[in-house]
Amino acid sequence: MREAVANLAPVLPVLTDLGERFAAAGHELALVGGPVRDAFLGRTSNDLDLTTSAGPDETERLLTGWGSATWDMGRAFGTIGARRGATVVEVTTYRADAYDGVTRKPVVAFGDSLEEDLVRRDFACNAMALRLPDLAFVDPHGGLGDLEAKVLRTPSPPEVSFDDDPLRMMRAARFVAQLGFVPAPDVLAAMREMAGDIARVSAERVRDELVKLLLAPHPRAGLELLSASGLAAVVLPELPALQLEVDEHHRHKDVYEHSMTVLEQAIDLEGPADGPPESVPGPDLVLRLAALLHDVGKPATRRFEDGGGVSFHHHEVVGAKLASKRLKALRVDKETTKAVARLVELHLRFHGYGEGQWTDSAVRRYVTDAGDLLPRLHRLTRADCTTRNVRKARRLSEAYDDLERRIERLTAEEELKAVRPELDGNQIAEALGIRPGPVLGRAYQHLLAVRLDEGPIGPDAARERLLSWWAEQPESQG
Template identity: 65%
Template sequence: MAPDTSNLDPVVLELGHLFALAGFELSLVGGPVRDLFLGRVSPDLDFTTNATPDEILAVANGWADSHWEMGRAFGTIGFRKRNRNKEILLLEVTTYRAEAYDPDSRKPAVAFGTSLEEDLSRRDFTTNAMALRLPTLELLDPHNGAADLAAGVLRTPGTPEQSFSDDPLRMMRAARFASQLGLTLHPEVSRAMTEMAGRIAIISAERVRDELVKLICGAHPRAGIDILVETGLADLVLPEVPALKLETDEHHRHKDVYEHSLQVLEQAVALETGPDGPVPGPDFVLRFAALMHDVGKPKTRRFEPGGAVSFRHHDLVGAKLSSKRMKTLRFDNESIKAVSRLVELHMRFYGYGDAGWSDSAVRRYVTDAGPYLERLHRLTRSDVTTRNQRKADRLSFAYDDLQARIDVLAQNEELNSIRPDLDGGAIMSMLGLKPGPVVGRAYRFLLELRMEEGPIEHDAAEAALRLWWAQQPEAQAKESAPEEVQLGDSQQFQSQQNRNNS
């Protein structure tokens, strides 16, 4: 089995010639070589060489468009190079190296190696321990990575114990490659991961997060999650998911929540759209919300009289748990907000399926979902995993009806940006108020009116606001207070009241 080098960018060979002319070795290595066997083109290109970082810069600095040295301490120099199609390629060239983690340190102790063979022996998996010597394109595969790739098996060049000791994050990568490439773990790899799962604790939350995102966004995320759970890694990096494996219920009073969640994840993936659609895949937010949507169930499970099982408010509890976990993993605020909001809202539709909604309830659904509405559509549809076809059809028809009503209302109203019919400035001018909490209450009243009634005429909105204002205690106090009392300045108002009382 040989790699298909026909799609290899000429830039790769150009760089190989430069290093050869300078008297140095250079090889394309790792993922880019693996992807050549898979008929894929890697956007990022990794190289290894016997040149030192200073020598790497001396060879390629005048050839590349620009460079960066953030990885210099690890022997890596990065380059940007525009190819013949004017596309920008990212290239990283690293000195042959060997590295190992101190048992109590998150940072690798870097030592430069002396040969390509030594460098390959310290790589994570055999499928990534292949190299193409440049510019000759000679394949070096000392650990049979091509055969393992063909067999769909993930092995390590040396013992898995040594590999995972060198870098515990490789255990997360194993699960990620199962998701991305559909590979299965060699039994020795699986056993070592189970025995060494605790070593993941020395890895920073950011590095764990990045691997988790790649896993979730892979072609087979369910396989990757299963590996994390089966090896015990999930107990440390995503404990809410294995907690879904509620103890077996001999009376089968509720479905397997873990398996249900994985099925919802798969169904959500199937509902992603192409690049021009509303939810282009892979969409991490939708997928992670699907995985986490029921994580509130273990904490809310109750056995009711008569044998029923309830999970009241598991949506709210799950939203909080999802947010807390994502904060621990150092996710950005927008991703945290999006996932937790979807988890919080995933049960909202079932009230519609049971009894139908007024137009105001539909408006609230759209407003509460905000920019996540399209994802909520897909999450809600994915959450139907019943084997009862009649029930599944009923829920599907009900959601079809809800989406149709949303579309109709959207044609008549600006549902995506529902605002009161009067803004804050108009409220203050009309009622003679200064900025303060009373204005906020008036705004919320008008927003509620907008939800209930839809768009109304300006005069009608003013009349409704005046009627509301007449019923507020501040309005009555303002009428009875001297003119110098300014509503909205609570201290001045209280002072005047004290003078009146005295």
């Protein structure tokens, strides 16, 4: 307890002040949930969640006298927020929620006691509180013991808890990834039984939990719980689909296990959180999603070949489309979706490099096609090597080392990251006597291809290539 209080030292003056203000007005106030859990775990929590016997109006009055700003976007649920300097608090009236059983939206019912409020929390380790201002510890459901045992239990029977709010099943997987906990047997059984209920939850809420899981220290453990519980079959069906049946001759590796290993290896290749962009500072959502989804096109493209082989032709193209479709369904932002799909599409490109026989033109195209995603593509490609053949792994690593050296040399010589045709749009239009439009766009793309294939050749030579191309176009005959 002393250690937990010591971990709260930076915010204790704020908590004490607020506790005294509410007590003077005849109300109870307690720090609850994540901040209390994190204090016992020795972690720093940026959230100060408090619960009170005061109603929303009285809470707002008390916070107005304490902070420099207040807001009441959560008033319907009893929550009032306030800021004082850099400190932000959210204070919620004791709750005794009921749910409509169709959606996850709660029917708000304010409670009468802290204990009544705690029983409606998601897990026992989040159902601990510190009464303010005296810091009396309240743990009616044995959450502290769960922290020590690293187990997830629900304060009420898990079937009741998950029926009230199915998103709690996703939170269980997230806490497994964040904290290294495991679900209690009855919690896992309830998740398996009720996995289909997650369909009641909005895509946005599911996405938020999935993102937190992926950015956690141990996402593989959380993803494996999603798969084992059946939740992944609803929210991310492409993941369990990777668990292709392994034929008796083991003619292909387990794609699911391979994808999990690639994810872990990609995480190991992330740069420090404060590193430069080219180091891909972690945790990086785009890289982690691309690593997880890079082979989702394999189930749809698997073919058993004569002679016992297995092929997955064009699985990178199919996978890019599937990844994009799934991320859109999860309401992931357009920029992230586009980047992940592009990485999935490009993740096999390196395997045509062989023993370094790519031309400079091919290297230029590799860099240009990857664009700003090149640092992530480097890491995804390296992470995609999961062979146990040490000699093969070393050969692939050395080949990619060689490719990166060539990229660095050509980038230094030609400024590949800013590669453009050697004639701009105005110069192209003037040379061909055309107006802006689709034809000009085609001419621009032709000169860009010349630049990538041949490197810098100078404006005069570029103009000659342009005129030769133009002579073969039907528009030039008019």
